[in-house]
Amino acid sequence: MVLSALMPLFLISSVDRLSDLNDQLLLLLNSAAGRSWLFDSLVAFFLDNDLAKAGVIGCCFLAAWYGGKSSNSTNARRKILITTLVAAVCVITTTKVLSKTIFLPRPEIQSQKIYRLDGDQLVEMKRMPVRFMLDEESQKSYHALLNGDVETNDLGSFPSDHAGFFIAISLGIWLASRRLGWLALGWTAIVILGGKMISAQHTPLDIAAGAGVAIVELSAIQYVLRKRFNGILERLTSLTLRYSALSSAIVFLVAFEVSSTMIHIRAFLGLLAAMRRHVLLGMG
Amino acid sequence: MKKFVIVIASFGFIFLTSCKVQKEGIVIMTDHSYKATLLANNKIGIGSPDGLLWHKGKLYFADEGGVALESWNRTEGLKKLADASVGFLSPEDLVIDAQDNIFFTDDDAGGLWEYTADGKLREVAGKDKGLISTEGIAMAKDGSLLVGDGEQHEVFRVTRDGNVTEFLGKEAGITKPESMVFDDQGNLYIADNEDNVLYLLDANRKLHRIIDRNEAFSPETIYYSKGSLYITDSHNCKLYVYTPGEELKTIAAFGGQLKNVQGVTVDDQGNIFLSVQSDLKHKVGNIIEISKEETQVAKK
Numbered sequence: 001m002v003l004s005a006l007m008p009l010f011l012i013s014s015v016d017r018l019s020d021l022n023d024q025l026l027l028l029l030n031s032a033a034g035r036s037w038l039f040d041s042l043v044a045f046f047l048d049n050d051l052a053k054a055g056v057i058g059c060c061f062l063a064a065w066y067g068g069k070s071s072n073s074t075n076a077r078r079k080i081l082i083t084t085l086v087a088a089v090c091v092i093t094t095t096k097v098l099s100k101t102i103f104l105p106r107p108e109i110q111s112q113k114i115y116r117l118d119g120d121q122l123v124e125m126k127r128m129p130v131r132f133m134l135d136e137e138s139q140k141s142y143h144a145l146l147n148g149d150v151e152t153n154d155l156g157s158f159p160s161d162h163a164g165f166f167i168a169i170s171l172g173i174w175l176a177s178r179r180l181g182w183l184a185l186g187w188t189a190i191v192i193l194g195g196k197m198i199s200a201q202h203t204p205l206d207i208a209a210g211a212g213v214a215i216v217e218l219s220a221i222q223y224v225l226r227k228r229f230n231g232i233l234e235r236l237t238s239l240t241l242r243y244s245a246l247s248s249a250i251v252f253l254v255a256f257e258v259s260s261t262m263i264h265i266r267a268f269l270g271l272l273a274a275m276r277r278h279v280l281l282g283m284g
Numbered sequence: 285m286k287k288f289v290i291v292i293a294s295f296g297f298i299f300l301t302s303c304k305v306q307k308e309g310i311v312i313m314t315d316h317s318y319k320a321t322l323l324a325n326n327k328i329g330i331g332s333p334d335g336l337l338w339h340k341g342k343l344y345f346a347d348e349g350g351v352a353l354e355s356w357n358r359t360e361g362l363k364k365l366a367d368a369s370v371g372f373l374s375p376e377d378l379v380i381d382a383q384d385n386i387f388f389t390d391d392d393a394g395g396l397w398e399y400t401a402d403g404k405l406r407e408v409a410g411k412d413k414g415l416i417s418t419e420g421i422a423m424a425k426d427g428s429l430l431v432g433d434g435e436q437h438e439v440f441r442v443t444r445d446g447n448v449t450e451f452l453g454k455e456a457g458i459t460k461p462e463s464m465v466f467d468d469q470g471n472l473y474i475a476d477n478e479d480n481v482l483y484l485l486d487a488n489r490k491l492h493r494i495i496d497r498n499e500a501f502s503p504e505t506i507y508y509s510k511g512s513l514y515i516t517d518s519h520n521c522k523l524y525v526y527t528p529g530e531e532l533k534t535i536a537a538f539g540g541q542l543k544n545v546q547g548v549t550v551d552d553q554g555n556i557f558l559s560v561q562s563d564l565k566h567k568v569g570n571i572i573e574i575s576k577e578e579t580q581v582a583k584k
Contacts, residue, residue, distance in 0.1 A: 103308045103310075103540060105310065105539075109312070112312050112313070112314070113312070113313040113316050114310050114311070114312050114313070115310065115311040115313070115319075115320040116308055116309070116310045116311075117308045117309040117310070117322065117540070117541060117542060117570075118308070120322060120325060120327065121322055122311060122320045122321055122322045122572070124319075125310075146314060147314060147534050148312055148314040148522050148534040148536065148537030149520075149537070150312060150521075150537055150539060152539070155310065155539045155540060
């Protein structure tokens with residue numbers, strides 16, 4: 001009885017402590033920004049350049065795909081990697097849906113004087129004293145922010161879709177090949193996600209939540225597909241071995257899309273949605 | 285397995301309690317000397333107002349979502365002056381003369397409407413006189429009304445007795461005269477939110493494109509007060525202030541539920557009032573007050 005009464009208090013204090021820890025960690029990582037143009041430009045380069053950012057992950061994926069020492073081990077690896085791709089699509093869908101429903105602006109936005117609608121009041125939010133990077137692109141977006149130019153995407157930073165997507169792929173690679181997996185996970189954690197926190201685009205909590213979604217969904221999908229749909233996976237992997245030229249072409253496309261955070265597929269889906277609106281529904 | 289489920293459920297609970305659902309909205313003050321307050325929402329009885337106007341201590345709403353003309357102040361609360369039963373469909377913008385007669389436009393029913401100081405409603409001029417989809421409205425010095433039409437792409441002059449003449453024809457190139465206001469020099473500002481241009485028609489009837497930044501600027505409603513033009517931009521979700529000879533300055537940017545800023549008006553103390561159509565279809569609207577921080581007022 002006493003325990004159940006104390007539970008809400010415990011949870012509230014846990015949330016507060018978690019939030020404080022999250023802010024402190026972010027400010028610690030972000031303290032590296034805004035001090036050296038060279039360092040900031042390097043961080044920004046790895047954040048903005050798809051080849052530098054995700055090319056390594058794409059390479060690890062390809063290496064794991066082709067790296068089996070026997071046809072049995074290649075088969076096993078490919079089963080894991082195919083399942084990983086399915087999981088990655090689910091993860092990015094989940095993180096996108098969550099970030100559109102949960103309201104949490106990026107820390108860089110929270111550095112401004114912001115009022116948020118809380119019931120029937122506009123309440124001033126706690127300001128995050130983040131540092132801005134000195135490279136040209138970051139300075140441009142900083143000045144745009146001072147001018148009030150805020151993208152809708154910047155208002156829902158929780159959870160990080162980059163964290164979800166790249167951790168799902170890297171973990172899948174790790175399940176297929178430990179050595180390549182460590183490389184992919186290390187690159188994701190240090191280069192991709194580290195850069196996101198240094199530049200104050202995401203808090204550690206955003207990253208942890210994205211990673212959480214990735215781990216849970218990847219584990220669940222690996223379990224379900226391999227338990228229930230092992231026959232289909234078996235057939236798919238044997239097809240990739242039989243039609244190796246065609247499967248190589250498809251894997252290249254997949255690796256290409258992984259390296260660009262599926263931006264082209266998303267653009268294609270956007271085109272389909274626009275076509276549906278304009279042609280089928282006759283809107284303008 | 286049990287432990288796994290408990291851990292996942294606990295994380296889910298912590299995440300959900302530490303974040304708010306995005307029914308919320310935000311106001312980002314780019315001019316830090318201002319603060320934002322939510323003045324009113326649907327709880328006071330408004331629908332989803334478009335035009336609003338401060339006049340003699342009261343706010344008047346052209347409530348597009350609620351299909352009504354309303355007035356509000358803190359002591360009297362909301363008062364419905366006229367509603368859809370009299371024939372208008374979508375009140376858009378309004379002006380009030382010195383005798384407290386209210387004139388408003390309607391982009392669905394068209395026409396120019398008047399709600400007189402003694403509480404009578406009439407259509408001054410309707411669709412039959414060429415006012416098909418009326419948008420912006422401004423009162424000229426001679427008491428006639430300038431009415432912009434979004435379908436005819438023209439600005440008409442309408443006299444109190446319902447005589448309609450062309451004021452600015454199609455050749456002026458204004459696609460949608462969404463909002464209009466005179467400054468104290470007699471210049472007429474015209475906001476075209478289709479072509480995204482702010483025009484100025486000077487006293488010599490010469491039309492100038494004073495702000496033209498393509499997609500980066502789309503004037504929705506304009507209001508002139510004490511030498512400055514206040515502009516809302518519903519495409520870019522911003523409130524600007526423009527002072528002739530100076531750069532366009534952003535006062536605030538809006539996001540989430542509050543991003544669709546529509547009408548703007550200013551009271552005698554310089555407090556800015558904005559109408560936000562959060563969801564026109566479901567009649568969800570908010571009124572935001574943007575005012576100077578107390579320290580700024582004290583400095584003044």
